[in-house]
Amino acid sequence: MNPSIMRRRVEKTLPKIALGLYAGASLLALFSGNAHGQSGSPATTPTLNVQGGSVGGNVEKEAITIPSPEEARKALEKIPGGVSLVSEQELREGRASTVKEVLDYVPGVFAQPKYGQEDARLAIRGSGLSRNFHLRGVRLLLDGVPINQADGGGDFQEIDPLAFRYVEVYRGANALQFGAASLGGAVNYVSPTGRSHGGYLVRQEFGSYQTSRSQFAAGGVLGAFDYYITPTYSHSLGYRDHSDQDYYRLNGNVGYRFGDGAETRFYITANNINQAIPGSLTRDIAFRQPNSTVDTSFSRNTKRDIDSVRLNNKTTFLTAGGEATLGVFYADKALFHPLSFAVIDNQENNYGGYARITEETNLFGQRLDLIGGLNYFGGKNHAKQYANVGGNRGALSNNVEEKSNTFELYGEAAYYLRPDIAAIAGAQATYAERNLVDLFPANGIDSGSREYQSLNPKLGLRWDVAQDWQVFTNLSWASEPPAFSELNPTATPGFAPLAPQKSRTLEIGTRWRTADYALELAAYRANVEDELQLLDVGGGQTQARNINKTIHQGIELGGEATLLRGAWMEGDRISLRSAYTFSNFRFDNDPVFRDNALPGAPRHYLRAELRYGAMEGQANGWFIAPNVEWVPEAYHVDNANTSKTAAYALWGLRGGYTIREGGRIFLEGRNLLDKTYIASTSAATTAGNQALFNPGDGRAVYAGIEWRF
Template identity: 55%
Template sequence: MTCNPTPYFVTRSTAERLLPRLALALLGATAAIALLAPDARSQTMTQPVTVTAKPEDEAITVPAAEEAKRRIEKTAGGVDIVTSAEIRDGHANTVRDVLDYVPGVFAQSKYGQEDSRLSIRGSGLSRNNHLRGTRILRDGIPITDADGGGDTMEIDPLAVDYTEIYKGANAMQYGASLLGGAVNFVSPTGRSQPGYMVRQEFGSFQSMRSQFGVGMALGQYDYYVTPTYSHSEGFRDHSDQDYRRLNGNLGYRFGDGAETRFFLSAADINQKIPSSLTRAQALANPKQAAAANFQGNTKRNIDSLRGANKTSFLTDSGEVTVGAFAARKDLFHPLFGGFNRVIDNYELNGGGFARWTDEQQIADHRNETTLGINYFGGRMEAKQFNNVGGSRGALLSDSDQISRTTEIYGENAFYVVPTVALIAGLQGTFAYREYKDEFLGDGNQSFKRNYDSINPKIGARWDYAPQQQLFTNLSWSNEPPPFSELGTTGVQNNLKAQDSKTLELGTRGKAGDFAWDAALYRAWLQNELQFQTVGNTTNVFNADETIHQGIELGGEWIALRDVVSKDDKTSIRAAYTYSDFHFDGDRVYRNNDIPGAPRHFLRSELRYSHASGWYGGPNVEWVPQGYYVDNANTRALKTDPYALLGAKAGYDFGNGLKLFVDGRNLLDKTYISNVGVAATATATSTLYNPGDGRAVYVGAEYRW
């Protein structure tokens, strides 16, 4: 039985014919007037919009957090922003720590800082390593590879000023059209964080982390540089880690309205890898790792260097931004057990981008336009060797993996009245994948693939009260498979791109002491990338039709004020995500749940803040219902529900010195934080990764 995923008042075939036409019509009715009729525009522009020069303490190429918040809240869809102040008051070690309180995001560490799972609205659930389906950016510049795959361990949460989260096609701000959208980590500059800073942390599992930062604004120049070092023995056996990372940027202001900025980041990452475990092993002894991981010295070592430039020009009514980037990455990755290989990759990625934004008055109506183009190219020299004690043995495969992607996009917001904007967008993706087999002993597996798509978006935003909005949108997205899915076999390299259509309705705002962010969405997917078993082989395949739908609720409430002393407050913040991801009448998996993420996920914190500078309170992470690890939905192998209790406290001396203590999993609960997924799992399937046990971290930070 196949369910009809389209609302009852219109058939699916009719929707597929009419909705793109509606999007194009709305785009034409707004953007075309603004862009193609300059004479008419100039005649009707009764209230010219002028972009004023940026203050000297604000960079042009890297907007301040408040400016970024103002911009992002123009989006007619699910977005969020997390500032550094929200994460630096505790132990911010992974991307999970940054995104913990963003509803709709499921981010869980596998072990240490390695391979944090990042899934937004169910993106990339078939993988718990090398994420896909969400674009990772640094200062609006891609970190993910040209083929769409990527990792998060090169992101240092301590080297971030704020983080923007664009869910789904709301990431058209950066030209992305993916189910998961985009996450943009934005750097401090010498204008946003001038002065010196040192930070030192110690904690459980022999953890230690150090950071130094310096930022200066010297007339037209400014710079910011921050090196960090972290070490940990890890909660699990064979999970030692050493991370050395450097991030910095140098800006030069040509005048009040133009600035260029150079970015540089480098990482030297050494991470030992424990094995995934069976369910029974993970719950009985979560610290253990398989003997094969010691024998094969499994690890993941990355040496990376990334450089970029972004130049922005303010115009009378908007902004033009152009830039380019290049990145080099060496990966040495011995694996053992069922995959006895040493992965040895050398990778180059690069590209350029241009974006124009403009604000006009058309017939006394405000109109905002964005146009952009992105180009990404990459080449990976991928070799695999037999693993001999963690060293290279006999060569097993050798290939060049070439990716090129061009994105062209435009979005227009036309204000029919000052508080209501109609928004239309159109994005085109033109992607190329080429696999050159350089190891022909087992036959020539070379192939070429093209993945092209056109992805419209329509929406509306109603600012019905000061600081309060309603929004809705209907969007299309497309995800070409990365090489991690394409593989090297004839079965897998014929994969189609994953398509989705998402309908979203939501609200965000603030009233008095209460702030909220809520969204309801439903996505209809075709060709979702999933796993199937054929004989004794597991392959990636395109599922026919699947559904991703959910509810995202986030908010903060200042429940009490002036209880102990004047200007103190007690606040509650929470992020709840309801996720229903399932096959839709599949021939094999019927209407089974898509494995890999919990249906209910809650993060909440109660905090008391005193006017003198100290704060503290408990927090909880709650998964009230276990979830499946295979497409077959084997009930006996579901994860268990869990609740984790934490607590955080600190003191701000007011002279630049801050102290904190951060306790996690204080009841020492054994639980599964992250799973791999399979077509059909058994009791011997090693898919489970235990979460860390009880841990306490202390830290001090001083700025001057």
């Protein structure tokens, strides 16, 4: 079918699907309330436990297919490496609309949006630093199901932070339990269910740049069934000219329990995204006129519009010592993407399946924990390019079909040498195919195919020194096949002969958690071979190349501490949370760039917040929290190390009030001193006077109110 016809059908169908599901969820919720004798009175309606993220009242026990936050945290603490969990409280007590706002206090992560929610840069341990668009080196997951494209690339626009209960971050090879073996690791967004979040939720946010965001949610249990659904809408004109956005999103799931030992769950995610793109600026303009944009953004109406629908199914069976999970997924995505040089028009389908098993058993009288799984990812992208005529399609300039198939087999065993010491060994094997068919040979033949195989082992050791204290180390290998944006560049015709990026990482660290303190510390060094870098090839264009050797090393330090209880009144508390990341990423005796720093990320990055407020468990909770984001040193934007950003410190202030019955309000000020700074950059071989800089937002104030009933 013609992609433009398909896109029009998606545009017409998506609102109908959203409206139908929205209405259906409301009717189910009303029926559920009547079926259980719930008239909405406080005595019978479930209420939210804000700290734990679970719902009390008459909602049944947690879903089998989705772990509770407590179960997830216990599982993370078995991993001998850098992992973090972002709680529901962190997601909901302020404004979290971008990947940066979700992961702000996760050490080892550098996340910065270019503008709005569009095309953010996410680098974990320096993954994908040279990517000037989209994502590489990190696997994004929804409830354990990959949402990256089949070739490994990814985007954030289809992830709605308000739709999730908590977020897990697996840095580096610590994501092996999902089959991922990459330098950056994985980020897993985990959904609420009708069993954890019964009742209704209404939320409204508003603020600077005519920002508005609305959410409705409904969840409940109907016998063996449970359901949760949440449509959201967000609008903003954006800080910069020509950065306005409108996001319509729908997330939901329906589960069915087969007795006490098995459960299946169906998921839907639908998006209608309209995002204007202002483009990068030169360094001089970025600091003189940070809210401006380039003229071609207006004349060519540069933007990124997405219509997508994703369907997943996940079934989990409990076994005597663990569980087995099977799943399948399918995604349809239409992308209309006018840029200054062309209009990109893609119709993409991704699909796949997975199986995973965990088991706790014994070997020679000692405990043995096993994880094993198989993943298959497939996809086809019909990618066209047209001349940009005022933001519309002009003459056809390129037409290709990109097909990807990836198979992953993985396993991990943790053998307890003593009750407090576990030795971990695992491996991941990958077979990947990339095949491109050129349907428009007039501009040069791009057709080609590649196959990639890899075996990535992992060794680790975890010592539970005390009940609340762990020490760990691991040595891991990773391999990342190139994505189609690297294999089929626009700069020159042909299918690029690229090798997969390979890395070997040594990590050592510790975790410590008590009632008043929490600490996570990890130090790592990764030796990377054939790192995929975008290098200038002339004419203002870049092309992917393999860099022989680079080094990624750093320190990740994060934690929370209760500094004082009962400071001025009974039940109050002063606490501190912070995340510090030290990054030393550089070339390793490169014939051209010697030992230069890799561009794109600061050497030091600190987020800290001092909080004063009521302690958990009180009838009414309140807090006020000044915070800072600090980059004390400018970082390079080019491989030649001829141009830098500038150091900056951003001061903010948050406050909120929570009522036990389900109400919450918040007020948040950001960049209160209106500091002009560079939020993210594109990377170049030699910067010159290129437009590489994306200024961050100026002073902004946001407020919101939420009510659960």
